Every structure is written in C-alpha cells, then in structure tokens.
Amino acid sequence: MNEAQIESIVQAVLGELGEAKNSGTITEVAAGIVSQLDATGKATQAPRSNGLGCIELTDDLASDKFKNWIGVKNANKPDVNENMRKQTTARILVGRCGPRPTTIPLLRFSADHSRSKDTVIKEVAPEWLEKHRLLEVKSQITNKEQYLTRPDLGRRLDEESKQLILENCKKSPQVQLVVSDGLSTDAITNNYDEILPPLLKGLENAGLNVGTPFFLRYGRVKAQDEIGELLDAEVNLLLIGERPGLGQSESLSCYAIYRPNTTTTVESDRTVISNIHAGGTPPVEAAAVIVELAREMLAKKASGIGLKG
Structure with a gap:
C-alpha cells in the first residue's frame, strides 16, 4: 500500500x-x-x-497534575468536586466518554499498573548495597521467577548465607534488624535513607544492644525465624517490601517477633506495622513507633497477640 x-x-x-x-x-x-x-x-x-x-x-503520568486532574465537565458545583479530589488519592471524578474511561485516566491506569509490575521484578543493585554497606545474604531462591512461584524456598536461607551470617553478625543481640526486597524493590530503595538512620539511632538512644543489620535477597517473612535462631536474637525486625497496589509501589512493612522458632512460630506471633511510605505512615514516624514496639516486646517478652495480654 x-x-x-x-x-x-x-x-x-x-x-x-x-x-x-x-x-x-x-x-x-x-x-x-x-x-x-x-x-x-x-x-x-x-x-x-x-x-x-x-x-x-x-x-510523568504519576505527577500531581495528573493525579489531581478532574475529568467531570460542566459540573453544577465544581468547588465540591475540587474539595472531594483533595480528600483522597482514589480514582474518582475521572469522567467518561460514553461507557469508556477518558484518555488521561486510561493512560494513568496503564502507567500505574506497569509501575507496580516493575517493582516486583526489579532487583536491588549490588552498587546500592555497597553504598549502604550492607552485607548481602539470600534465601534458597535463585532468581525472581522462582521467587514468585516458590514462596516456600524464600522462607529458608541457603547454606552459604547461614555461614556468612554466623561469621559477620553480632551474636545474641537484643534487637536484630534485617532488610529484604520482598515483593517491592522500590519500597527498600526509596524508604531506606528515611527509616534506617532514625531507627538505628532510636534503638541506640533507648539503650538497646542492636545486632548487625544486613540485606536478605528474595526473602519471605518467615525467614526471620531462622535468622533469629541463628543469632540468638530476642527481638527480630524485618523491613520488607509489600505487595504493590495499583500506583503504590513503595510501601514497606515491618514484621516484629520475639524469639522466633522455625517449628513452633505461627503468624499470630508477629506484630506488623505496614503501609510505611511518604503517602502512608512516614518512614521517620514509623521508625519511632518501631523503637517503642521493640522496647515493649523486650519488657513483656512477647510479640503478636502475646502483647495483648
């Protein structure tokens, strides 16, 4: 043609x-x-x-001018829509073209979906770990594809990593801190500088004996049980990337447990602080909450539902 x-x-x-x-x-x-x-x-x-x-x-379709865009035309009370738009980040007031969404919301949806998928499959770069002076260990997973299909292998450390932890980390600390990519690399790389320094400083100011922080690649939450046993740590804190939502790929969680056991620990034994990011619980604020949580766990020698008693 x-x-x-x-x-x-x-x-x-x-x-x-x-x-x-x-x-x-x-x-x-x-x-x-x-x-x-x-x-x-x-x-x-x-x-x-x-x-x-x-x-x-x-x-950038993730910028504020697109997030705050109002697609409802000829509204009777535009000020009501503008006020509503300021109250939430939900996808409201996007307008429509017949039964279909308009172009801007559709493009935003596609961009947010892509961002969420990207953060799951991205890797934390060795250069980033070197910059932050973090020892790297890994679970029994060998790549991201396996990580997504074999969560059971992400709950256990490989043999080389066990040896690295025993050789390089402080034994019997009151508090052991571990950072893991989990299901969101962005959650770690975007929040680390805002949460780790105040968290470590807060634990130090509280007079607590803190172990050697390190990075666990391809980790699942239950991996902290084996780490706690290896190092004989009292309180174990795992900062791990959450499963991303649509347009929210930076959310971090802290899982805290008192003296875990690989055979007897159940999920209700863990205390969780989630939604840690700039648009949720600010990382600096979360750090303060985690310090107080660690102190309470040490005082009561418990975590999870055990703290409720």
Missing part, C-alpha cells in the same frame, strides 16, 4: 467522523499529541487540548 492509498483511507475515515479534510497532510493522534506529517514527510508537533493544556511525551 503506497502513501497515496493511505492518505485516501485516512481522509475517508475523517469524512465519516465529520472531520474536515486535510489538504496534503496526514493527522495522527496519540497520547494527546497531534503529530502532522507534511508532504515532505517532515514531522511537526502541535499539542492537543485535553483540559491540562496538553500532554507532552516527557510528562
């Missing part, structure tokens, strides 16, 4: 849609950009109006 035939088809479609015919140009609309190819084949760019002025190819 040559260019003349393509041009003929385009003009016919535009005519059916009631659009004015273009003389010597082909108009293409994609992601809010109108790209025109002139007779010489040279591309020109003209922004298309969309209520935000325009969407540029370099725009």
